[in-house]
Amino acid sequence: MQQTRQTKQRKIILEKLRKVHTHPTAEEIFQMVLPLLPKVSLATIYRNLEFLEKQGEILKLEHKNNESKNRYDGHTEPHRHLICKKCGEIVDISCCCCCQMNKKDLAKYGFTVDDGFIEILGLCKKCSHK
Amino acid sequence: MQQTRQTKQRKIILEKLRKVHTHPTAEEIFQMVLPLLPKVSLATIYRNLEFLEKQGEILKLEHKNNESKNRYDGHTEPHRHLICKKCGEIVDISCCCCCQMNKKDLAKYGFTVDDGFIEILGLCKKCSHK
DNA sequence: ATTCTTATTGCAAATGGTTCTCAATAAGCA
DNA sequence: TGCTTATTGAGAACCATTTGCAATAAGAAT
Ligand SMILES: [Mn+2]
Ligand SMILES: [Mn+2]
Ligand SMILES: [Zn+2]
Ligand SMILES: [Zn+2]
Numbered sequence: 001m002q003q004t005r006q007t008k009q010r011k012i013i014l015e016k017l018r019k020v021h022t023h024p025t026a027e028e029i030f031q032m033v034l035p036l037l038p039k040v041s042l043a044t045i046y047r048n049l050e051f052l053e054k055q056g057e058i059l060k061l062e063h064k065n066n067e068s069k070n071r072y073d074g075h076t077e078p079h080r081h082l083i084c085k086k087c088g089e090i091v092d093i094s095c096c097c098c099c100q101m102n103k104k105d106l107a108k109y110g111f112t113v114d115d116g117f118i119e120i121l122g123l124c125k126k127c128s129h130k
Numbered sequence: 131m132q133q134t135r136q137t138k139q140r141k142i143i144l145e146k147l148r149k150v151h152t153h154p155t156a157e158e159i160f161q162m163v164l165p166l167l168p169k170v171s172l173a174t175i176y177r178n179l180e181f182l183e184k185q186g187e188i189l190k191l192e193h194k195n196n197e198s199k200n201r202y203d204g205h206t207e208p209h210r211h212l213i214c215k216k217c218g219e220i221v222d223i224s225c226c227c228c229c230q231m232n233k234k235d236l237a238k239y240g241f242t243v244d245d246g247f248i249e250i251l252g253l254c255k256k257c258s259h260k
Numbered sequence: 261a262t263t264c265t266t267a268t269t270g271c272a273a274a275t276g277g278t279t280c281t282c283a284a285t286a287a288g289c290a
Numbered sequence: 291t292g293c294t295t296a297t298t299g300a301g302a303a304c305c306a307t308t309t310g311c312a313a314t315a316a317g318a319a320t
Contacts, residue, residue, distance in 0.1 A: 003266090009269075041271065043270070043307090047269085047308090132296075137296085155277090156277080156278080171298070171299040171301095173299070176279075199277065
């Protein structure tokens with residue numbers, strides 16, 4: 001396998017992403033790192049996000065709910081996402097005992113489930129009141 | 131509100147989608163109806179899928195896992211989807227007691243959850259053996 | 261330190277699923 | 291049977307993401 005290099009771009013992208021508790025898009029991450037990397041390209045953001053996801057350093061949320069943009073998560077500890085079908089808001093919730101139950105149930109189907117990858121789509125408080 | 135018309139296209143798209151137990155893409159649905167609607171346009175497929183989803187007649191699966199295409203489900207009875215992170219395979223599973231538990235847990239967050247919209251991402255049998 | 265290899269970058273163009281525009285068609289009420 | 295207008299077909303537009311390529315720079319070798 002080929003060597004990997006620790007670039008300024010890669011380092012800063014990961015740092016910024018870990019610092020926030022939101023789930024920004026590639027474009028938003030681009031804006032976040034711009035002050036530190038004035039010449040960075042959006043393609044570099046995409047390439048590094050892909051790299052970091054493959055390394056297991058970040059999560060890629062591929063549910064295009066409201067909009068068609070992917071979102072990224074710098075926090076990889078097991079948790080679930082509530083995604084509002086209407087406004088797209090993403091809420092982190094910690095894993096409950098349910099996960100274990102699911103895993104057992106899912107074994108029947110030969111499915112291996114990572115707790116981090118259960119997404120629950122519904123309506124957020126604000127949206128369900130309209 | 132404006133009236134809706136029952137067109138040949140809309141009728142056939144829904145019929146075909148209900149008949150299969152897979153989760154086809156717009157393009158695949160286009161191919162499915164082509165024998166019956168030789169002049170149909172892909173735009174018409176998209177427009178009707180959007181219409182039917184808004185009516186609650188079908189489900190739109192917006193998880194672009196492997197590929198970036200949406201998939202559609204003609205079966206709206208409550209069930210969950212197992213989606214393979216690797217090959218993209220989608221498996222239907224019936225709702226277990228878990229759903230109820232989730233709902234209670236989720237009330238804390240002010241989230242309204244539709245059982246049909248819990249997607250579980252993992253690895254299918256085939257892919258987890260590689 | 262300096263050289264060298266090649267992973268990575270910035271820029272621009274390409275890609276591809278989906279949406280939009282608009283004139284023509286046809287569903288279905290009067 | 292006419293009339294209104296929702297819907298269609300064809301193609302262009304959109305836009306998030308990916309890719310090609312020459313220039314740059316990480317970091318191993320010297
Ligand atoms: Mn999260
Ligand atoms: Mn299904
Ligand atoms: Zn909302
Ligand atoms: Zn698989």
